Amino acid sequence: MKQITLSILTLLFFTLSLNAQKTFYTKSGYIGFFSSTPLENIDARNHQVVSFLKTADGSLNFGLLVKSFKFKNALMEEHFNENYAESDKYPKAKFKGKIVNLSDIDFNNNGTYIAKVEGNLTFHGVTNSIKIDNINLTVNGDKLTGKASFKAKPEDYNIEIPSVVRGKIAKEITVNVEIEYSLYKK
Amino acid sequence: MNKIFIFLGLIFISFSGFSQDIDDLLDSELSVTKEYTTATFKSTHIINSHSVAQLKKNHLNFIIYHRFGSISGGISKFFGIDNANMRLGFEYALNDWLTIGIGRSNYEKNYDGFIKARLLRQSKGGKFSSPVTLTYLASSEIFSRPFNDPNRKNYFSSRLTYVHQLLIARKFSENLSLQLMPTVVHKNLVKTVTQMNDLPAIGIGGRYKITKRMAVTFEYYKSIRFSNEDIQYHDPIGIGIDIETGGHVFQLVFSNSPLMQEGGFVYGANNDDFFKGDLHFGFNITRVFSFNHN
Structure with a gap:
């Protein structure tokens, strides 16, 4: 009997403590990518990134509409959507992953932490597992900001680049992520 | 022992439930975008x-339009290549939804100006999504050649033609887009008293992509003509191919109309008979320049 009471109590405690864990979210995160070659620089920015982060298990995800990437040059934007990303066929890009060094991060104490994330990135209908090591996470009360940068290869995502423009598109594209989360309330 | 298992099982369930729910949240957020x-x-x-x-916004489009003579002239007229009509056009976007433009055609030394405003955009998701894109086009044309009869009293206003058009388009699939074009052409001066000053017409146009960078296009207008003179005019028909190469779009066209501004080709006084093979080969070449700095 004692045992049952104890386990129920522990369970209750556990559920309660889980509820005290936070979910962060944003609808206006930033993801940009940059390709630099001697011939041409390509710079695209998307300020409508949706992201959720659950502190309980360190799971996090990102989602965006590919068409929301804005380019300085409208023609580049059109070519990106029509010929490369094929955003009518593959309208969304997503990342689903987990913070792997969750024990290093204290979401209840203000400060800057280095996070490592592993997960699956889906773009252009192709899913690849990726690892991002140097993520700056800054906890400031109910605000959480994250900054990360990683590289991706167009060919890994089945993006055909015709030989004529091969020299204008970098072999590796730098992707920058900047997210300012606030607390998610249902 | 059993209880521990139940306990662990419960924890496991509550954990696995978690990553599921933020993924659902993500999907529902994205679907309302x-x-x-x-x-x-x-x-x-189109053509x-x-x-x-x-x-x-802040993009300039420079278009060179060219229509050769009718190919039915045969080898003696080098299939129409001996003579040509052309129009130079500049278009500039004040905003993503508002473009103004000017053009100059060699036929009748014609100048034209237009304003093109997008009123609705085809979209999906969100609160109100429109099934079509709706654009209003207003243009006016002025011929600057001397009047045919310099001895009579000629008014400046007689040089003017006005065109109002609604462009209603839907992209049905990645490859197929169609556009309806209710149109009114108003000419201040027509050849005879019985001719219509206002010509209503409805146009249909479209494109079908055959590769990523190539498409087949067509357009046709059905005009509502009452007077004996007007009935003899031919409605414009055109078919073409769009070829995209980086900053340029090349449009190779066959049309029964040698003219390239609405007051010319919709009105139809210069159009030839498509079905007798009186076709004009031609092309449009466009080049877009970006004036965005930051």
Whole structure:
């Protein structure tokens, strides 16, 4: 009997403590990518990134509409959507992953932490597992900001680049992520 | 022992439940995001008609239009290549939804100016999503050649033609886009008293992409003509191919109309008979320049 009471109590405690864990979210995160070659620089920015982060298990995800990437040059934007990303066929890009060094991060104490994330990135209908090591996470009360940068290869995502423009598109594209989360309330 | 298992099982369930729910949240957030249809047409013109495609803000489009003579002239006229009509056009976007433009055609030393405003955008998701893109086009044309009869009293206003057009387009699939074009052409001066000053017409145009960078296009106008003179005019028909190469779009066309501005080809006084093979080969070449700095 004692045992049952104890386990129920522990369970209750556990559920309660889980509820005290936070979910962060944003609808206006930033993801940009940059390709630099001697011939041409390509710079695209998307300020409508949706992201959720659950502190309980360190799971996090990102989602965006590919068409929301804005380019300085409208023609580049059109070519990106029509010929490369094929955003009518593959309208969304997503990342689903987990913070792997969750024990290093204290979401209840203000400060800057280095996070490592592993997960699956889906773009252009192709899913690849990726690892991002140097993520700056800054906890400031109910605000959480994250900054990360990683590289991706167009060919890994089945993006055909015709030989004529091969020299204008970098072999590796730098992707920058900047997210300012606030607390998610249902 | 059993209880421990139940306990662990419960924890496991509550954990696995978690990553599931933020993924659901993500999907539901993304599905309410409004997504606008883009690239309904590759170029701002289908063949002769404007398409709903708008330039982006601060972009300038330079278009060279060329229509050779009728190919039915045969080898003696080198299949029409001996003579040609041309129009130079500049279009500039004040805003993503508003473009102004000017043009000059060699036929009748014609100048034209237009304003093209997008009123609705085809979209999906979000609160209100429109099934079509709706654009209003107003243009006026002025011929600057001398009047045919310099001895009579000629008014400046007699040089003017006005065109009002609604462009209603839908991108049905990645490859197929269609556009309806209710149109009114008003000419201040017509040849005879019985001729109509206002010509109503309805146009249909479209494009079908055959590869990523190539598309087949067509357009046709059915005019409502009452007077004996007007009935003899031919409605414009055109078929073409769009070829996109980086910053240029090449449009190779066959049309029964030698003229490239609405007051010319919709009105139809110069159109030839498509079904007798009186076709004009021609091309439009566009080049877009971006004036965005930051």
